[in-house]
Amino acid sequence: MERTIGTYSKLIKSKVNAGKNAGNIVERLSIRGYINFALDTVSLLDTITATKSSLDDFIELPLIAIHNQNPQLWSPFNLISQDMVESVPTDTFLRELKIYYSRSTTSPLSYITINNMNFKIAARALLYSHVITSKTYRRIRSEHRRGNHFELFNASYKSKTCWYIGAVLFYFEHNNTSDPQNSQFLVFVEVMKEHYATEYDNTIPMIKMNSNGATTRHAVINLNDVQHQVGLVQLSLNSLEYKVVAPYKIFNENVKQSAGHLKHI
Known part of the structure; x- marks a missing residue:
């Protein structure tokens, strides 16, 4: 929990309306975490990712x-x-x-x-x-x-x-x-x-x-x-x-x- 709080603290850059900034960061990371949990984004993006040639x-x-x-x-x-x-x-x-x-x-x-x-x-x-x-x-x-x-x-x-x-x-x-x-x-x-x-x-x-x-x-x-x-x-x-x-x-x-x-x- 302390490491998580430290990560969030480093992402908060605003000196004005710091609470709003923190809320936006929490919301963004929560949405990203849900998407990564629900969908396999790596396989979904694989069809448009350039493949390495040999x-x-x-x-x-x-x-x-x-x-x-x-x-x-x-x-x-x-x-x-x-x-x-x-x-x-x-x-x-x-x-x-x-x-x-x-x-x-x-x-x-x-x-x-x-x-x-x-x-x-x-x-x-x-x-x-x-x-x-x-x-x-x-x-x-x-x-x-x-x-x-x-x-x-x-x-x-x-x-x-x-x-x-x-x-x-x-x-x-x-x-x-x-x-x-x-x-x-x-x-x-x-x-x-x-x-x-x-x-x-x-x-x-x-x-x-x-x-x-x-x-x-x-x-x-x-x-x-x-x-x-x-x-x-x-x-x-x-x-x-x-x-x-x-x-x-x-x-x-x-x-x-x-x-x-x-x-x-």
């Missing part, structure tokens, strides 16, 4: 890797299962991965074999000082209002570079050889249905999304092929049509000529 929270490519352009894959991480890869059938995932290796190596698809079945799935990626999330991260965090998992990427077709908009499902690291120089970060994306420009300005990119129930086109791309994290602005006339915007980027080139087609990826 070397296990991200992965980087080896310095000798030919695809190393200093990107990183960020946690949370997961491993591939037998039947599904983050809600995608494993057969679909492996087929798109073969198509990617065929496209990037210009080898016939029939010659491509997936030799390494070790995949480390990541929910986020750091690219060009921007963190791009994925549908996997949205599911884990229960985030359904933000659209920061869309990206503009390039893919070549007959020596022509085309742009596409994709919704990132997840990222993963893969090396189909035993040479560490061939390690690379890849992205599994859901590609939008159509890519074009507005009728009144060829520098404004537009896309049309897949309707509910329609067959979705997936693709595997290299993380280095991602050009911008983008946002989509819905048109009022058509709920499936969106204009494409990007932070710190002004589209001033003719995007109509370089718009990609699903059959070319």
Whole structure:
């Protein structure tokens, strides 16, 4: 009791209306003590408190890797299962991965074999000082209002570079050889249905999304092929049509000529 009285005495600073000052202090400490007794404030604040990072929270490519352009894959991480890869059938995932290796190596698809079945799935990626999330991260965090998992990427077709908009499902690291120089970060994306420009300005990119129930086109791309994290602005006339915007980027080139087609990826 003497220690408690001493603590209260040190908190009373007022030389005028000292009794009022003492009453305010007693009331404040009593309320704080009741809250700490009734609620676990530490666990309640844990969801908004920044967590400490460690070397296990991200992965980087080896310095000798030919695809190393200093990107990183960020946690949370997961491993591939037998039947599904983050809600995608494993057969679909492996087929798109073969198509990617065929496209990037210009080898016939029939010659491509997936030799390494070790995949480390990541929910986020750091690219060009921007963190791009994925549908996997949205599911884990229960985030359904933000659209920061869309990206503009390039893919070549007959020596022509085309742009596409994709919704990132997840990222993963893969090396189909035993040479560490061939390690690379890849992205599994859901590609939008159509890519074009507005009728009144060829520098404004537009896309049309897949309707509910329609067959979705997936693709595997290299993380280095991602050009911008983008946002989509819905048109009022058509709920499936969106204009494409990007932070710190002004589209001033003719995007109509370089718009990609699903059959070319």
